[in-house]
Amino acid sequence: MTPGPAAVEVRGLRHTFGDTVAVDDLDLTVQPGEIFGLLGPNGAGKTTTIRVITTLLPPMAGSVTVFGLDVNGRKMAVRRLVGYVPQLLSADGALSGRENVALFARLFDVPRAQRRERTAAAIDAMGLSEAADRPASTYSGGMVRRLELAQALVSSPRLLILDEPTIGLDPVARSGVWERILDVRQQTGMTVLVTTHYMDEAEQYCDRVALMHRGRIRAMGTPGELIASLDGAGESLDDVFRSYTGDDLDSGGFRDVRAARRTARRLG
Numbered sequence: 410m411t412p413g414p415a416a417v418e419v420r421g422l423r424h425t426f427g428d429t430v431a432v433d434d435l436d437l438t439v440q441p442g443e444i445f446g447l448l449g450p451n452g453a454g455k456t457t458t459i460r461v462i463t464t465l466l467p468p469m470a471g472s473v474t475v476f477g478l479d480v481n482g483r484k485m486a487v488r489r490l491v492g493y494v495p496q497l498l499s500a501d502g503a504l505s506g507r508e509n510v511a512l513f514a515r516l517f518d519v520p521r522a523q524r525r526e527r528t529a530a531a532i533d534a535m536g537l538s539e540a541a542d543r544p545a546s547t548y549s550g551g552m553v554r555r556l557e558l559a560q561a562l563v564s565s566p567r568l569l570i571l572d573e574p575t576i577g578l579d580p581v582a583r584s585g586v587w588e589r590i591l592d593v594r595q596q597t598g599m600t601v602l603v604t605t606h607y608m609d610e611a612e613q614y615c616d617r618v619a620l621m622h623r624g625r626i627r628a629m630g631t632p633g634e635l636i637a638s639l640d641g642a643g644e645s646l647d648d649v650f651r652s653y654t655g656d657d658l659d660s661g662g663f664r665d666v667r668a669a670r671r672t673a674r675r676l677g
């Protein structure tokens with residue numbers, strides 16, 4: 410039997426903004442059903458890579474396919490396969506959680522007869538059933554993030570792409586988000602591509618990771634493989650990152666994420 414196409418296949422991707430090379434000759438393969446972490450500090454090129462995969466930016470050079478479909482030639486077909494949760498808020502605080510998710514069901518052409526049921530299922534999968542009819546402005550940061558995940562899940566995407574899903578959340582809310590992601594993956598076999606700069610989360614939850622720095626992939630493998638590649642010279646993905654880039658992740662160009670991101674704040 411010939412294997413099916415990869416969930417994401419990136420070959421020789423390059424993207425620049427003026428003189429800034431955001432993504433530089435990047436190769437990446439995400440296999441169906443895996444949770445793949447794209448890791449790196451601010452400015453590494455993660456969001457740009459994701460924007461190309463989600464068809465929001467065109468590749469300037471190289472090729473990108475999603476389940477075998479080219480992001481350039483088959484843009485609409487790719488969009489139907491992908492659920493995307495960007496860094497910034499997309500939920501409307503004046504609407505209830507259920508209304509927010511139902512809006513996405515309409516936007517993503519979920520058949521009318523299935524909308525109510527699929528909306529309820531997505532809300533339930535994110536543990537928000539009890540709060541579903543309250544305005545989203547009353548939700549905590551972790552609940553807002555889970556609401557955004559429910560919005561992305563209502564169209565039953567084959568590939569879920571999450572840009573820094575836990576940034577700014579407290580540790581309990583962070584593990585709550587991850588546990589829901591793991592549950593959905595287990596139940597649906599969905600592929601998950603996630604960016605994060607939390608190495609501890611990647612180590613715990615991702616099947617494979619790629620370490621990205623200054624537009625390039627510096628190392629790729631399971632967290633265990635990457636740590637083993639240090640031959641005892643380190644014991645965490647932080648150590649792996651330092652070893653491959655020479656940089657300390659915490660001083661490697663991080664902005665103050667609390668100021669930069671509104672994700673964890675309550676909706677006003």
Ligand SMILES: Nc1ncnc2c1ncn2[C@@H]1O[C@H](COP(=O)(O)OP(=O)(O)OP(=O)(O)O)[C@@H](O)[C@H]1O
Nearest residue numbers: 426429430431449450451452453454455456457458
């Ligand atoms: N629209 C844009 N215009 C100009 N430069 C950009 C633009 N978007 C990104 N860049 C630059 O491209 C580089 C990569 O940015 P990108 O957002 O992809 O990195 P990142 O790893 O996702 O970091 P972050 O976590 O901050 O989003 C950075 O130097 C950034 O300043």
